[in-house]
Amino acid sequence: MSIKEKGYTHWDGKLKKMKFPWKPITQCGIKLTFKKKFFKFSFFLTLVPALIYLAGIYASEKIEDFSFLTRDTDTLSFLKVDPKYFSSYFTSDTLLFMIILLMVFCGAGLISDDLKYNSLQLYFSRPIKKNDYFMGKAAVIAFFIFIVTLIPGIVFIVMKLIFSGSFRFLASFPWLIFSVVGYSIFITTFFAFYTLFLSSLNKNRRYVGILIFGLYFFSEIIFGIFFGIFKSKYFALLSIEVNLQQVGAGFFGQKPVYDIPWILSFLIITMICILAAIVLKRKIRSVEVVK
C-alpha cells in the first residue's frame, strides 16, 4: 500500500512509565567502569580500610586472644568500638583518598565521555529528562561510594552485634545507624556533584581525573599555606577534606578536629554542591548546540 493511500494514523497508545528511568544510564556507567584497566585492583584497594576496621571489631570482642595488642595504649583505644570508632573510619584521610581514587576511575568519564562521543543528543532525543540523566550518572557514583561507606558502616554494626552476641551496643547508641546512613548520603551527594561538575568541564577523562585529584589536594595545600602564615583555624574551611571531616565529626557526635562549628563546613559543602548543580545545568544545555 502506498503512503498516499494509507494516510497517517495518530498514535493513541500509552507510554509505559518506568519507575527509575535513569537505571539504564547507571547500569551502563557501572559496566563501563569495571571494564577500565586496573580498576578491579584499585577497587579492591579501596576496601582495605573497611577490612581493617572489620578486623578491629572482631579483635575488640576477642581481646583476650589478641593480648599482644593490649600492650600498646593507642591500639587499645583504637579497639574500643563506639561512635568514635565509626567516626574515625568515615573521616579518615585514607578513606577519603580511596573515594577520590574511585572517583577518578568511575566518575571522571561520566559526562566527559558523553561530550567526547556526542552521546547527549541520543539521551535527550529519548523519553529521558535532564534530571533523569543527572540521577543516572550520580547513581553510578553513589553505587561505588556506598560500597566503601554505607555498606561497611552497616556491616560494622551487624558484625559488632554478632560478635558481641547481644544488642547492648545498639541500645547504647541507637542513633549510630542514622549517623552512618546520614553521613554516607552526605558524602555521596558531595562527591556526586563534585565529580559530575568536573566531568562536565572537559571531553578528556584523563584531564578530568587530574582535576578531581588536583582540586581536592590543592584546597588542602591552600589551607596549609594560609594556616602556616596567619595561624587562624578558620582557614581550615578552605580545605575540602577538612570540611568533610568536620561534618563527619558532627554527624557522629564527636569533637571536630578544628574548633570551628561543623555547621559552617556543612554550609560550605552545600554551597559547593549548589554551585556545581548550577554549572552542570548550564553546561549540559550548552553542549546540545550544534557546532
Place this chain on the structure above:
Amino acid sequence: MNPVIQTDKLSKWYGNVLGLSDVSIKIETGITGLLGPNGAGKSTFMKLMTGQLKPSIGKVLIQGERARNNYTLFSRMGYCPEYDVFYDELTGWQFITGMLKLNHFSSPDVEKNARKAMEIVELMQDKDRVIRSYSRGMRQRLKFAQAIAHEPEILLLDEPLNGLDPLGRRKLIQLIKTYRDEGKLIIVSSHVLPEIEVLTNKIVLIHQGKIFAQGDIHYIRDLIENHPHMISIICSNRRKLASKFIKEEYVLKVEFGKVKNRVTIETNDRDKFFSSLPSVLRKNDIEVEEITSPDDNLQAVFDYIIGK
C-alpha cells in the same frame, strides 16, 4: 488531514549566529528530503524537531504537540544523528539494548526489538564485537538500528548514508523506502543531492538557515521560470532538428555535443518546446533515440536557487 510536523516562524540563533530563520513548513507522511550544503541549518532543524533545542522564536508542533520537553513524544520518534555517538568500549548489542531501555522497554521487549533491529541492519553476527572494532559502514548501520529499534512513527535521519559502501547505501535506501510504505514519516537530511534524489521527490531546500524552496522537484523546477531548461536529444538528423528550432523565440541556444547525433537545446519555455517537438519530428521524418533533461535534477535546481 493535519500535518504530522508543522513549524511556525521557527527561528534559532546561537548568540549572534543565525542557525535557522523564519521557517514555516508543514511535513506530511512519506519521505521528505532536507537538502542543503554543510552549515545550512539542517542539523539545527533536526534538533529543533527532536526537542533538543529550544526555538528562539516560533514553535514546532509534532502530531499537534510541542516538541520541546515532550518526553512522551520522544518515544514515537527515532533520531539518527550525523556524527558517531557511541561508547567505543560497548558492544553493538549492549549499545542497542541500552538505548531501548532508555525508551522504557521491558526486558523481554528489549531483547526482541534489539534482535529485530540488528537483523534489519545485518549486524546480528557482529553484535558481540566492541564498537571500536566496527567499520565506518557498520557504525552507520548501528546508528540507524538505534533509531528504528523502538519502532518509531517518525524517523529523523541526519546524513544517514554517510560512510556506507554502495551496497550498504542501496540496502539502506531500500529500507527507508520500506518504512515509507508502512505509513511513517521520514525526514532525511543530506548535502549529497543524488542521495536525496533516489529517495524522494519531496524536498525542502535549506540554505543559510532559510527555506529556499519546498515541494516536488519538478514543481520547484517550474517555479524557476526564467531559468533555461536544457533538453538533450539523440536523433537521426540533428542538424535538421536544430535548424527547425533555432528560429523559435523560446529557444535560446543550440549546441552539438561530442556524442554522435546529440543536440542540446536550451529553452526558456519547456512546455512550448515539448508541445511542438512531436510535430517537428514527424514532419521532418526524424527518428529519436533518446530525450533527456540533463539539468532536470536536484543539483541544477539547487545550484540555480542558491545562485551559484
